[in-house]
Amino acid sequence: MPSFSGSNPRSGDITGTLQLLAYLALAVALLVLDHRGGWLARLRAQATVLAQPLWSVAGMPARLGDALSENAATRSGLVAENRTLRNALLLSGARVARLQTAAAENERLRQLLGAERRGxxxxxxxxxxxxxxxxxxxxxxxxxxxxxxxxxxxxxxxxxxxxxxxxxxxxxxxxxxxxxxxxxxxxxxxxxxxxxxxxxxxxxxxxxxxxxxxxxxxxxxxxxxxxxxxxxxxxxxxxxxxxxxxxxxxxxxxxxxxxxxxxxxxxxxxxxxxxxxxxx
Missing domain, CATH: 2.40.10.340 (Rod shape-determining protein MreC, domain 1)
Structure with missing residues (x-):
């Protein structure tokens, strides 16, 4: 009569099936309890509150990078605007000086013309x-x-x-x-x-x-x-x-x-x- 050793493979399948059924039963029970008492929703809300600082810390590098980029863009814009205004001021000053010179020259010419007419x-x-x-x-x-x-x-x-x-x-x-x-x-x-x-x-x-x-x-x-x-x-x-x-x-x-x-x-x-x- 032949002999063999080892466990029965069907016993392992039965164990896995039982575990699956247990998990399913546990899931159904949790769904029923959550539906009746809403405790899972409260648990999720508390978990969200606890995780909020972690999310803030995790998002800080991105926010810092955005702030630096915005500050750099603002500073570049201000420098460019300052340069434009300074050039415009210098140009206006040159135009005013030229107009003053032209006015003084016109006055001298009027004086010469006056001398001619008077004499x-x-x-x-x-x-x-x-x-x-x-x-x-x-x-x-x-x-x-x-x-x-x-x-x-x-x-x-x-x-x-x-x-x-x-x-x-x-x-x-x-x-x-x-x-x-x-x-x-x-x-x-x-x-x-x-x-x-x-x-x-x-x-x-x-x-x-x-x-x-x-x-x-x-x-x-x-x-x-x-x-x-x-x-x-x-x-x-x-x-x-x-x-x-x-x-x-x-x-x-x-x-x-x-x-x-x-x-x-x-x-x-x-x-x-x-x-x-x-x-x-």
Whole structure:
């Protein structure tokens, strides 16, 4: 009679079936209890409450990343906006400065036009190309020459008074010897007293010398000196300067005066060239 060892395989199947039936019974019981008492719902709610901090911690890196991205985008936008506003401010400042310069230039041109109208002068407007105010050489270079009718010897004025005279011309430019040049002299007359004198350049754009003033000349600080017309080099009646100082010379036989030029020799962009003497 054959013999065998080991357990019966059917007993294992029966055990598994019984376990499955037990689980099913337990599940049914839980469903019934939950349906009647709702305790599973409460358990789930409590579990959700307990898990909420974990969810917050788990979501913190994502929220932190979003906040950093948003802050970076906001900062970049603010930097770009600041740059745009700064550029706009600089541009506005440049435009305002340019308008102010244009307004000042228009005012100077109106003054020149007023001088022309007041004197009934036949003049020519000439822009200034260059200026040389070296103490040994006081010159202007004008953007007008022989092709514009400029000639040597023409008197040059501005809205304030006498500037100088043309000493050299070229087809497109001309050179003006300023009255403040050390080699320049202009016959003048004191407007208040009629005393005739000669004003000399000193190499300074803000001063002229008035030597050999008679003690009896009755010259005072503040007196206006104008061209006398003697010698025919300059028309009579144009302001040359104002007396700002008087003192005795070395011999104490005469006075020496200092004049402040009437013309704005170190500023302005245009001058007037006299074609003929104006009406007095």
């Amino acid at each position: 009934g002068l036949d003049v020519q407007l000439a822009p200034i190309l260059d200026i040389d105010l070296d103490p040994t050489r006081q010159r202007l270079v004008l953007d007008a020459g022989t092709r514009d009718g400029v000639t040597v010897g023409q008197s040059v004025i501005d809205a304030g008074g006498l500037v100088g005279q043309i000493i050299a011309v070229r087809p497109g430019s001309a050179t003006v010897l300023l009255i403040t040049d050390p080699d320049h002299a202009v016959p003048v007359i004191v407007a208040r007293t009629g005393v005739r004198l000669v004003a000399y350049g000193q190499g300074r754009s803000d001063r002229l010398a008035l030597p050999n003033i008679p003690l009896s000349g009755d010259l005072k600080v503040g007196d206006v000196v104008i061209t006398s017309g003697l010698g025919g080099r300059f028309p009579a009646g144009f302001p040359v300067g104002k007396v700002v100082a008087l003192h005795p010379d070395d011999s104490h036989a005469f006075l020496v005066g200092e004049l402040e030029p009437a013309a704005q020799l170190d500023r302005g962009r245009d001058v007037l060239l006299l074609r003929q003497q104006g009406r007095p």
